[in-house]
Amino acid sequence: MSPLPPSLSADPAVSLPVPTCTVVLVGMMGAGKTTVGRRLAQVCRLPFVDADAEIERAAGCTIPEIFSRHGEAYFRAGERRVIERLIKGPPCILATGGGAWMDAQTRRLVRKHAVSIWLRAPVHVLLRRVQGRGGRPLLAQGSPEEVMTRLVGVRYPVYAEADIIIDCGDETVEQGVQRVRETLAEYQHPQKVPVALTQHSYDVLVGPDLISRAGAWVAPYLRQKRVVVITDDTVAALHLPRLLLSFQETGIQADVISVAGGEESKSLQCYGDVMTRLLSLGIERGTTIVALGGGVVGDLAGFVAATALRGIPFIQIPTTLLAQVDSSVGGKTGINSPSGKNLIGAFHQPIIVLADNSALATLPRRQRIAGYAEIVKSGLIADPDLFAWCETNGRSVLDGDPAALAEAVRRACTFKAAVVAADEREQAKLNGRALLNLGHTFGHALEAELGYDGRLLHGEGVSIGLHLAMALSVQLGYAPVEDLSRLDAHLRSLGMPVSFDWFDIPFSAQILLDHMTRDKKMQDGKISFVLLHGIGKAFTSRDVPMDTVRNLLINEGCKP
Template structure:
């Protein structure tokens, strides 16, 4: 193979900046890891390291001799130690042996400290490239084609957990190297928001196109390589094929249960139907439930996971802004009853949350508004910097700007993770997780009055609810009127609902109060309100006179 022309190397060096962490090449024998790796090192001006050569140097003998004298297990242990040492050193291009990536500890280490690239090639290409070469102990134990085919069947689903996948065939080395360079320059690790609880911890991953690589992120966390995806009909048409392809690539056995979209699916009837179908699949306690969809799907699937076989592992893949910033984080799951919203449920924390920002591109603006209201709510509760960020960036979020959306999700999830970590099951006597209900006492009452029929989205009800909560706080003398004006100015500038004028329907203040008294946050016959001393200063109170609330609702446009 000819070397890279000097001009081509210079062009690539300008176009593709040098990686700041080690690039680990994985793949079968014959995939071209050494050849491509040497050229990559030349392009980037980084050292090239062949892990097998390092192992032989450390052992003082060849790899076939290590296999012959000590066996494969001994070799793999030494291989892992060498890769661990190299991966924690200065950036380099590291070519690994075909079996190195099969070690779970090695994969975890690489994912944390480096970027992995799988050079994927079909069996016939691999056989052609290794034909006549010595030093392949695994192929010396029978028919090379049979052994290679078997190894590919075992290893490729694990190789698919690499950060980047490059298909290799009959292209030139230069073409292959250029494709690797382009993929490395485009690759970004997702942002991670840790949720650390007393008995359980997990991460919220935020990034683009996570659904297409969901299998790679999920596979290392599964007790059993089997999942049941619960989704709805609309979401499945948009996102399910990519998710299933990623599961197939990583050899995750998958079943799918789809429900009708909308709040009506958060019902005892749908819950029963889903549970019956789930149990008929012969699930085990290692089977994981994957929720693919918005808040309704997440709440329903989470409650199914919490109750099937007394608890199954659960993964959230939220596809709406509302679900990404609110319902997918924190472990609240449940369904509605005729008496009120979310009155039947359980706390059941997920194993991981994949917040794919690219999924938000399919949302209409109304859905983004619904999610954005929860972000504003977070700023109002205890993060005035987040509220100020919203004032400066809210328009970009609602316009679907990917950078603004990613930052909004990160900020909101980080805020909620901190609140949940301090009060996971909402048991704090003062404030705590209950503060996350800001605007929800009013919002849930509005939703209940409309019968959860889609005329108002949950986030739209919250938008009105946070206005009413601030207005009530001003009326009670807790918050300054200028903070109410500031909140309303922001919401109205984005054409978000703030009052009952948004509806064609006429609301009865008494009926709304009746709905509030059926809220699950009632205690000793008193309604718990989340109020504000101002922006970023929320608190809970059970000492709010109902006549004051009634008068507020009438002043806001309700009937007596």
Template sequence: MSRLPSNPTSVSMPAAALPSGVGPSGILVLIGMMGVGKTTVGRRLAQIYGIPFVDADAEIERAAGCTISEIFARHGENAFRAGERRVIKRLLQGPPCILATGGGAWMDAETRRLVRMHACSLWLRAPVHVLLKRVHGRGGRPLLAQGDPKEIMSRLVGLRYPVYAEADVIIDCGDETVEQGVRRVQEALSELQKPLTVPVTLASHHYDVLIGPDLISRAGAWLAPHLPQKRVVVVTDNIVAELHLPRLLNSFAETGIQADVIAVAGGEESKSLTCYAQVMTQLLELGIERGTTIVALGGGVVGDLAGFVAATALRGLPFVQIPTTLLSQVDSSVGGKTGINAPSGKNLIGAFHQPIAVLADSSALATLPRRQRIAGYAEIVKSGMISDPELFAWCEAHGADVLDGDPAALVDAVQKACVFKAAVVAADEREQAKQGGRALLNLGHTFAHALEAELGYDGRLLHGEAVSIGLHLATALSVRLGLAPVADLERVDAHLRKLAMPAGFDWFETPFSAAALLAHMSHDKKMRDGLISFVLLRGIGQAFTSRNVPMDTVRELLLDEGCSG
């Protein structure tokens, strides 16, 4: 970029409001190497948006009463960085502005944290040769005065660019004019959409679920602040790897995160002791440390498997969920339940192991077939049926949009479901409440798990499809027991069938055996004192748990629904 004219007002452009994506503080922080044009671009942006331009270096000199070169000479770089951090902290607590920072400011972890909390960061990125051309002949660059400028600049770029890449926005700069560069910044800011954030706050742990488009492409930037060390092992399946792994690995490389990959076969079969042993063996052969983070990229199967591996390797590794199906985004990725299947039942081997972050990339849902969206949507319906009648009504109004893949409806659905589940998990993290609590999330699951087990987890019935049938059966059982009104069963069935979702045994060509399904229920992990736990309804939004359900009544229901004896 060329420098601005000496009289900035000679370039006229109508004032514009700072885009909402910048955030409520209205502070835009420019970061980048010396010579990239932060001051030049920042002054022009301040003109356009009608807010002050503030140069952090000038503020530091004002506070110290001497130049930056003099601070370096008298006190050294560490003292300068400490003062820089204090000045930037003060500026971030002030009114809206365009704030240009020194090239090393963003390298301070505390400064990055403060900027993330209070402002929007934008990195002006340029190659070394462009930077050298712009700083040539200019004084006041203490770092470049310590040797060969090209060698120093190249070394600084190598150190700083992976950290700069954690910025909210990245703009590449070359030989374009100032106005061209500023227009590109404006365009990027106008398109900026920070992800929705759903906090999950537990007694001894906190993490955020981020929801929005294209999060995988910037996963490195979102995750870097949370990683104990810049090393991860991605666990994924072969199908998801082809669709999304390159973008994820690129984002890690950009932010200097070392990444290894372990891929498994797609499908429920990978949630087995055999696959668990294979993954664990590969993981340990990589020479992992306790700061190495396991990243699950995929649907619920990958998330459950990778989470259990993370929970048990070296007695517990940090864990990140990047769910790529609607089902995993609204359910399995949030809450810390991990596990694998046993021959006698689903999820019987597992552990509670909370992630350090969840990235729910709504763009990934565009690759899903409708069947997969149905599977995820059933869990959203379930949430409304448990204790949120307004959410169920939202489903009735917008469910068709979700299943049609409407981007806005999908983001809204994921957020609503995650808010609901986060509240339930926070109140009962390990499912220990004697009544209700997290166990309510199993509405329909006692039936669903029995159906899946009877089919051998072979893919003929997706988990969410089994839950959809289970919602019908749980409501029908509640009606049969005289707990819920028939009108609510009719309402649930009408909604499911209107969207062509499974709502009974007529979904299958051959009948199930009631005796076989009851036998599978007897192996459910929610058994206590030999009694099967059911989640029942007193109406939509009024779920409760019960261990006093006569099994003869359950058998009669299954027979009346079309099962054989």
């Protein structure tokens, strides 16, 4: 059995866990919310509450009478108040009326305090179950089949925002209850990492199968139910069908723009082509860009979102470990120029990030290594406990263990969120967000020298850059040599690149220095280096002698 989500705990008297928070059943009339809910409550030894019965008790009259006397709007407001009181109380199994979930405020309350389950059934099953029953004021407004079909068309895309969807048909009550319990046992609510900024905040959701339910997670954040997905051809083949299906079931209109994979797509030419295609779709300022892919797609799509119509909403769905722990969090977007990497860009924060750990299962080990370097970097900067965690769990992360990957992403995102919140636009003069560039000055120079042709992934360049930054810190007398040995031992034990012995081609120290001088972090003609006083003790410096850097590069294997 899958690990229990935080909302569940084991009941020794039965073979499946029981809820420790309220379970809210949503769906159309006839879906079985009351029948299944009563039996589920008995099995789980929890109270069963019928929201409609509670409403009638509070109002002192029947629901048809409330509709007749006061109208639907009055009824929905009272319904929301009753549901809020119930879900904030002791755990129970709560069956709601068919229209309750259509209220946006009710949905927000349930998401915050409970677990929601949509019991989905086809129209013919619903009609058969409600046939001959009274007290259905909505079905009295015309042909029951026509009314039910119309309601299903309106409500099902909203019901699809529930945490869990269970299809119902002709199974027995016991079979339905068993399916609900099994699904609850397997359900893992995403872990939430908040990114709290001065003028804008958003969440990074970390968990399995988020792409399959992306429509449900993003729908509450959309200004209009229209998105444009920007992805690359490789990622589209792997993940796009599931994403589009999730949008379809939640009533979100989606267009797709796909680009070639690789760093070449972060070019002015590709940016112009994507922008032309985007504008030809007749987008509005409420249209949202969804980036589905790795760091290249995220950077490109984010910059497109930042500049189209002077800025439109943006969602990140990173599919690589590198993108999940680094580029998808923090709002840096941009493209490359012939003069250097990411020299054209903007700060444009997403409205939500979905870090789907299941997507990482498709990655080759090399891609996981590239992302893992950024996790190690976070520990080196200011989190020695994270670095120690990496020493213990790094092999499991690179082997693709789902639990280790999820925890690594959560820890790295939590660290980066704190750094970004303190210095969103990298304006701190000392030791702010610029610390996240640890290893990048060296790594970007290597990438530029190789022409971003794929021989060196960004994360591999960072891995080498981490070694070089620590080695430079040791050479300058800032860091103890023991920490350099500890870092190198960890990287080499996992088969990660550490220095120029990774390559079978020579590098020129002078040419690499020239690349560094074109870095966007130059100020007053001086290169900014992120150095270390040791593991977890990073700082920035603009007073590093270039001769010292040159000598380091030569000692590491570069030619002059």
